[in-house]
Amino acid sequence: MRPKVLLSWSSGKDSAWALHVLRQRGEVEIVGLVTTLNEAFGRVAMHGVRAELVRAQAEAAGLPLWAVPLPWPCSNDQYESRMRGLVERARAAGVSGLAFGDLFLADVRAYRERQLAGSGIEPLFPLWGSPADTPALAREMIGAGLRATLSCVDPKQLTRQLVGREFDARLLAELTPGADPCGENGEFHTFCYAGPMFDRPIPMRVGDTIERDGFCFADLLPGAAPE
Template sequence: MKRVLLSWSSGKDSAWALHALRRRPDVELVGLLTTFNEAAGRVAMHAVRRALVEAQAEAAGLPLTAVMLPQPCTNEAYERRMKDAIAAARSEGVTHMAFGDLFLEDIRAYRVRLLDGSGVGPLFPIWTSREETPALAAAMLAAGIEAVLTCVDSRQLDPGFVGRPFDAALLADLPEGVDPCGERGEFHTFCRRCPAFSTEIAVTPGEVVVRDGFHFADLVPA
């Protein structure tokens, strides 16, 4: 039996990984791990409030490990704090860490390297190919995943998409070349409903903030 800690971004891919892991008989999920900007108290890149991530963890019935990152955060500082968190997890019996990555080989290689020598093995439960992400996005929706776009990279996607629900209409509106799961960083999401949640996390898109070409919708509890 693998005792698994799931890297949790608060988005739909993390939620789909949670759903996939819950269906595996060889896995015992022991918790979620999220990195937060310690100054803002929000998820890095997604800019989701910590309280909403805590609500997701409660809905999933899992404890949340918060890794606080300085602002600005160098890669060295990120790796040091992550390795400390991984070592602590290993001391508590965690054998594997799972990630919701889909097809970016360089990201996968980085995750593997970060865990190398820690005694914690990597898992990629929803790994697929770039050709299969349209079908994957459709499967998420069919299974009941509901999410909201919290961040849009305006260099890859029109900022008008921020705050929109991740649904069939959005997928139909995405321009050619944009991955339907946003795997190349075109957009990031917050998952409000998931088969692995006991309840929906009700949110409303609020103020939109622009930083360095990224448009963030501030999600507030509804």
């Protein structure tokens, strides 16, 4: 019997690609997608994606969504308390692993490992590599049919005009020199709406651009774009 594993789900391309990779390897059984949602706004933290779109992703992936509601504002203690509740629920369901789509940020990985140490839940990093790997990884995602839209851009690192753009070869060519092609340093975040991890595309259209807390967000709306 394969170990039961949850996948941390940001709604972006990296978590979506991690799902695809884990399923291809076939070593574990993915039993759910874990998403933290802002209770006040009903959106994914940092990505700003509406909960309705995340639920549509889970349905297209054929997996239940394990939503973790977070207060706003949310202290680190409150966050860790909610995540401890998730771990308890996971253990009760026979889950033995929690996978993440992290690519190379060692401090982020170390934090996750510390938080799960002694919990009975093993952290997994199926995409882990180095900054040198991400140009090829970005091209591999696009070549395999992954489709994503930039839901958030850090204007201190990239031009704000990129928010709402497609994550495609043209975008990769236009990134600021030194920017990570997968946005691993926080340059941008994405919403993945199609790819080999889904059984159907998620209908979505790009709404207004909103600037908040020093970031630029595209308000992504459920439903296909008008003809």
